[in-house]
Amino acid sequence: MKFLFCKEKKSPTGKKVAIIGAGPSGLTVAGEMICNGHEVHVFDSLPEPGGLLIFGIPEWRIPKEPIKKGIEELKSAGVKFHLNHKVDDEEFSEILESYDAVFVGTGAWEPISMGLEGEDLEGVYQAMDYLFKVAMVREGYSKEEEIPNLGERVAVIGCGDVAMDACRTAKRRGAKEVFVIYRRSRKEAPATEMELQDAEKEGIEFMWLTNPTKFIGRKRVEKMELIKMKLGEPDSSGRPRPEPIPGSEFEMDVDSVILAIGQRPTPPFKGDFGIKVEWGRIVTDEEGRTTRKGVFAGGDVSLGPRKIGDAISTGKKAARAMEMYLSDGYWP
Secondary structure: OOOOOOOOOOOOOOOEEEEEOOOHHHHHHHHHHHHOOOEEEEEOOOOOOOOHHHHOOOOOOOOOHHHHHHHHHHHHHOOEEEOOOOOOHHHHHHHHHHOOEEEEOOOOOEEOOOOOEOOOOEOEEEHHHHHHHHHHHHOOOOOHHHOOOOOOEEEEEOOOHHHHHHHHHHHHOOOOEEEEEOOOOHHHOOOOHHHHHHHHHOOOEEEOOEEEEEEEOOOEOOEEEEEEEEEEEEOOOOOEEEEEOOOOOEEEEOOEEEEOOOEEOOOOOOOOOOOOEEOOEEOOOOOOEOOOOOEEEOOHHHHOOOOHHHHHHHHHHHHHHHHHHHHHOOOO
């Protein structure tokens, strides 16, 4: 995966660019900025660049070597990476003062909970946490015992890309039975039909129009209560609203549960920096400009969880707007 698309860099401009987050959008911006002759610094809390490309999406879905090759090209071109480096409000303030332009691409890492009884039992995991631990072991940063032992019978709640990655990873790591539980029908599933079929080929079972109501166990989850659903009128997403069918409750034995119902954007700041945030997302215009002059954002931190291609696209748009700002001060 390439992030650098110039054979030669332009002459040094003397301008400094800070990029917070080394995921697909941040790496895209880094490539554009270094080619344009700017000094580029990338800050990331993880031990190596790549974000979800390395630490969230399994190897069998996106091979890591092409990504790492693209990152090495950025390093060779002069991009400076500051890793294991979590930017807090104090440092964010310093970055705003010290750099000519700032791009925020910190993604959406905060898992959404269901708020159900028993969700805090042992054996109930968040999908992104589980996938991250598997990736940390694969990349040599953690030991195998850091990965939870899911047991033989695993339920995955949700039916998007992350749910597909989690269910197939659980199966490949030895779970005998893996069930994907989704409150709507197959037609409404966020995952593509190809992803669903690939999961089925690996032995994943799907339970459509079903939703958990509570998790049951003494210290560790042992079973969960579920309820059958029916589809009603469209909700705000445009999809039919799932409605519980009274009296259809039933219980199901499980050894572990993986929650994959979504993630929230994770901006690097909590204070008021003149950057508008709505529902956790950094608000931008179509070219990635935030409400603070000289600060841009892209990827999941501004879009919410989306496809990798969307993150790269927003990075490219923001890079163009950043160049206009750095070269002639343009800010609408």
